[in-house]
Amino acid sequence: MRRDKRRKTAPAGPPPILVTRGAAKSYGDLVALAPLDLSIRAGERVALVGHNGSGKSTFLGMAAGLLELSDGSIEVAGAPAGASAARASVSFIPDNPVLYDDLSVREHLAYVAALHGVDAAVDAFDDLLDRIGLLHRADDLPARFSRGLRQKTSIALGLVRPLDVLLVDEPFVGLDAPGRQALLELLDQTHRDGATVVVATHDPLYVERVDRCVALRDGELIHDGPATPDDVLRLVGA
Amino acid sequence: MLTAEPDADLELALAEWRGYRRRKRLADVHWIDAMYQAYMTGIFGAVALYFLAAAVGDGPLTPSQLATVAADGADWLGVVVAVALAIGLRSGSRGGPLVLERAEVRHVLLAPVDRARAVRGPVLRQLRFLLFVASVVGVVAGLLASRRLEHHAAAWMACGALFAVTTVLLAYGAALCASVGRLPSWLGTLVSVGLGGLAVADGLGVVNGSPLTAWGRIGLWPDAFSVWGLVAMAVSLAVVAVGLMRVGDLSVEAAERRSTLVGQLRFAATLQDLRTVIVLRRQLAMELPRLRPWVRLRVGGTGRVPVWTRGWRGVLRWPAARVGRMLLLGVAAGLALRGVWAGTTPLLVVAGVALYVAGLDAVEPLAQEIDHPTRSRSVPIERGEVYVRHLAVGVVVMLAVAVVGAAAALLVGPSLGGLAVAAICVVPAALGSVAGAVTSVLSGMPEVSTGDAWSLMPPEVAGMRIMVRAVWPPALAVLGTLPVLAARAAAENGGAAASAAGAAAVAVVVVFMLVGSWVRMRDRMHAWWKAAMDQAFPDGKQREREGAAHAA
Numbered sequence: 001m002r003r004d005k006r007r008k009t010a011p012a013g014p015p016p017i018l019v020t021r022g023a024a025k026s027y028g029d030l031v032a033l034a035p036l037d038l039s040i041r042a043g044e045r046v047a048l049v050g051h052n053g054s055g056k057s058t059f060l061g062m063a064a065g066l067l068e069l070s071d072g073s074i075e076v077a078g079a080p081a082g083a084s085a086a087r088a089s090v091s092f093i094p095d096n097p098v099l100y101d102d103l104s105v106r107e108h109l110a111y112v113a114a115l116h117g118v119d120a121a122v123d124a125f126d127d128l129l130d131r132i133g134l135l136h137r138a139d140d141l142p143a144r145f146s147r148g149l150r151q152k153t154s155i156a157l158g159l160v161r162p163l164d165v166l167l168v169d170e171p172f173v174g175l176d177a178p179g180r181q182a183l184l185e186l187l188d189q190t191h192r193d194g195a196t197v198v199v200a201t202h203d204p205l206y207v208e209r210v211d212r213c214v215a216l217r218d219g220e221l222i223h224d225g226p227a228t229p230d231d232v233l234r235l236v237g238a
Numbered sequence: 239m240l241t242a243e244p245d246a247d248l249e250l251a252l253a254e255w256r257g258y259r260r261r262k263r264l265a266d267v268h269w270i271d272a273m274y275q276a277y278m279t280g281i282f283g284a285v286a287l288y289f290l291a292a293a294v295g296d297g298p299l300t301p302s303q304l305a306t307v308a309a310d311g312a313d314w315l316g317v318v319v320a321v322a323l324a325i326g327l328r329s330g331s332r333g334g335p336l337v338l339e340r341a342e343v344r345h346v347l348l349a350p351v352d353r354a355r356a357v358r359g360p361v362l363r364q365l366r367f368l369l370f371v372a373s374v375v376g377v378v379a380g381l382l383a384s385r386r387l388e389h390h391a392a393a394w395m396a397c398g399a400l401f402a403v404t405t406v407l408l409a410y411g412a413a414l415c416a417s418v419g420r421l422p423s424w425l426g427t428l429v430s431v432g433l434g435g436l437a438v439a440d441g442l443g444v445v446n447g448s449p450l451t452a453w454g455r456i457g458l459w460p461d462a463f464s465v466w467g468l469v470a471m472a473v474s475l476a477v478v479a480v481g482l483m484r485v486g487d488l489s490v491e492a493a494e495r496r497s498t499l500v501g502q503l504r505f506a507a508t509l510q511d512l513r514t515v516i517v518l519r520r521q522l523a524m525e526l527p528r529l530r531p532w533v534r535l536r537v538g539g540t541g542r543v544p545v546w547t548r549g550w551r552g553v554l555r556w557p558a559a560r561v562g563r564m565l566l567l568g569v570a571a572g573l574a575l576r577g578v579w580a581g582t583t584p585l586l587v588v589a590g591v592a593l594y595v596a597g598l599d600a601v602e603p604l605a606q607e608i609d610h611p612t613r614s615r616s617v618p619i620e621r622g623e624v625y626v627r628h629l630a631v632g633v634v635v636m637l638a639v640a641v642v643g644a645a646a647a648l649l650v651g652p653s654l655g656g657l658a659v660a661a662i663c664v665v666p667a668a669l670g671s672v673a674g675a676v677t678s679v680l681s682g683m684p685e686v687s688t689g690d691a692w693s694l695m696p697p698e699v700a701g702m703r704i705m706v707r708a709v710w711p712p713a714l715a716v717l718g719t720l721p722v723l724a725a726r727a728a729a730e731n732g733g734a735a736a737s738a739a740g741a742a743a744v745a746v747v748v749v750f751m752l753v754g755s756w757v758r759m760r761d762r763m764h765a766w767w768k769a770a771m772d773q774a775f776p777d778g779k780q781r782e783r784e785g786a787a788h789a790a
Contacts, residue, residue: 027524028526030529065490066348085350102263113240116242161240
């Protein structure tokens with residue numbers, strides 16, 4: 001097991017698409033994420049692991065442009081996180097689905113796709129909805145869904161638009177076994193399509209599917225490199 | 239994976255979808271509901287107008303009063319502008335004034351849409367609504383003023399509306415600029431206090447030259463035209479224009495936090511759930527407890543006074559903003575009571591409310607206990623006993639706040655007699671504010687229907703009860719300031735001011751002890767009342783049991 005906080009770049013390969021330089025986040029005197037240097041290459045598949053409060057969601061939020069940095073910088077596809085070009089490249093699937101009360105699943109998808117310049121017919125998303133197990137509820141309001149169905153809707157929204165980097169926060173929480181399997185296949189498909197996939201998870205088994213595991217503890221980087229599920233359990237006690 | 243059209247007009251797509259959603263919403267609104275809302279607004283407006291007209295009166299002012307209005311009116315209107323500006327800066331430093339739907343923050347602001355164009359529409363709609371309300375208020379104020387002042391009513395109404403609109407433009411523009419410029423909350427407060435203090439000092443004639451007087455001159459244009467009013471209008475428009483130009487730089491983080499909390503805050507305010515309002519407001523202001531306390535108490539040193547120690551552990555983690563706010567409230571209360579001593583009796587209410595607000599913070603350890611009822615139920619003593627023990631910390635904190643207030647009051651006009659009165663009044667002021675705050679915190683939000691005898695009362699009685707529950711806590715805090723009034727009355731009649739204050743203070747102490755007894759015995763009283771009701775209305779109890787069984 002390597003423990004190298006100074007590592008800044010991955011081995012030679014495709015160019016970096018997500019680069020953080022001393023990116024930090026604090027709330028008053030509470031440090032949510034200590035200065036973090038990280039470089040993730042295009043097409044990489046990364047698992048972000050750590051116990052509760054380790055800074056995983058904070059990192060994803062900052063990379064997505066949702067949270068402001070207290071210090072340092074984050075670049076996505078060559079643009080500062082939160083800039084228009086970065087927003088066009090990054091798709092963020094949060095752990096807590098945020099949906100409209102008055103739009104159906106299909107309308108949600110059409111709306112978000114339109115906001116990203118996708119010109120598609122209303123039934124163009126049926127394949128995606130079918131794969132995630134939501135086709136039969138496509139015309140229902142997610143406001144009346146269970147936690148798991150809302151999570152599936154949120155996942156569909158994250159995948160309905162063009163993207164270079166997919167950031168996913170605790171995607172397996174609340175999903176049933178078929179939903180979990182469908183999500184894993186969709187993440188694999190997204191990666192095969194050339195996107196970089198970063199998944200924050202408590203699930204140590206997920207690291208078997210990724211190229212690289214980044215572990216955080218109390219806002220600090222404690223591991224960056226390949227890892228086995230046993231390594232993850234040892235590192236973060238997940 | 240889907241691909242984006244390179245020449246797609248994202249802003250147009252956003253506009254079309256927003257239009258679609260608006261049409262859907264409108265289609266869901268029944269015309270009966272819309273009529274009802276208009277009807278209720280009309281009734282409330284008419285009632286407000288009636289009370290306002292009664293308060294203003296309708297007799298023409300005397301020449302000397304007219305001269306006072308001409309000399310100081312603009313200065314006092316400047317105080318109104320200062321208050322509006324303070325609200326704007328405060329809102330802006332917390333990500334306001336706009337409150338976007340949370341899903342809009344997530345899906346629109348994180349899409350590659352031009353944020354300025356995405357946000358400008360909602361901003362302009364909000365500003366349009368505020369300007370409409372300001373115009374109506376300004377016209378009404380102008381109409382009421384015209385009954386007591388010279389010149390034509392139309393002129394006062396027009397200038398009243400213009401003053402209100404210009405003030406709202408300034409406040410809204412300042413809020414936008416503060417928001418996009420990430421103005422720190424403390425700086426916003428500092429600017430607000432500075433400008434507000436200057437405006438008040440200008441009104442009192444202590445200083446001359448509050449910049450906000452220029453806005454006030456607009457309201458008095460029918461009496462005397464001043465070019466400074468035009469300058470104020472230009473500044474207001476410029477501030478709004480700058481805010482609108484930079485509106486795309488808003489903080490997405492603050493927008494999301496605001497979208498999450500403001501909705502809950504409004505709901506809690508609607509239910510008059512003051513405790514929830516306070517907690518949510520703290521979250522909105524990111525007012526978090528300090529990780530490192532101001533003074534570290536010995537761990538495990540709870541000894542024989544665990545509640546007292548727990549209370550101080552909480553107080554010692556208060557953020558600097560809360561400490562500063564309490565000191566400011568103390569100063570405000572002290573200055574207001576100094577005004578009462580000087581003869582302005584209504585300032586008692588200002589002092590009481592300031593102390594009440596500070597008291598709500600001072601009883602935080604008790605409020606935490608109430609927020610987590612399972613904790614107090616898990617200890618082997620009565621809940622009321624735990625609550626009573628919490629009062630001590632609140633009283634000590636409020637004594638400190640009251641001492642600060644007394645010091646501020648004495649600094650304005652130092653005297654030995656004043657010192658004696660202030661020293662006596664500190665205790666009832668602290669006790670009154672804690673009594674009010676603890677009553678508010680323990681009462682919680684008004685119960686719409688509890689299934690007890692109150693549910694059998696006619697709406698008028700139930701409504702009166704809700705009103706009393708809302709007014710009683712701050713009234714207790716005002717009661718704590720009455721010894722100042724007693725001292726003034728004694729001094730005016732040639733008596734001993736300190737003795738009168740002492741006698742009144744004893745009455746406040748008695749009231750505080752009654753409140754303390756209520757806190758201690760509240761659960762027993764409720765149990766006794768419920769048993770009495772069950773005995774009086776056995777059918778109701780039977781129905782309750784049946785209802786519970788049915789629900790199970």
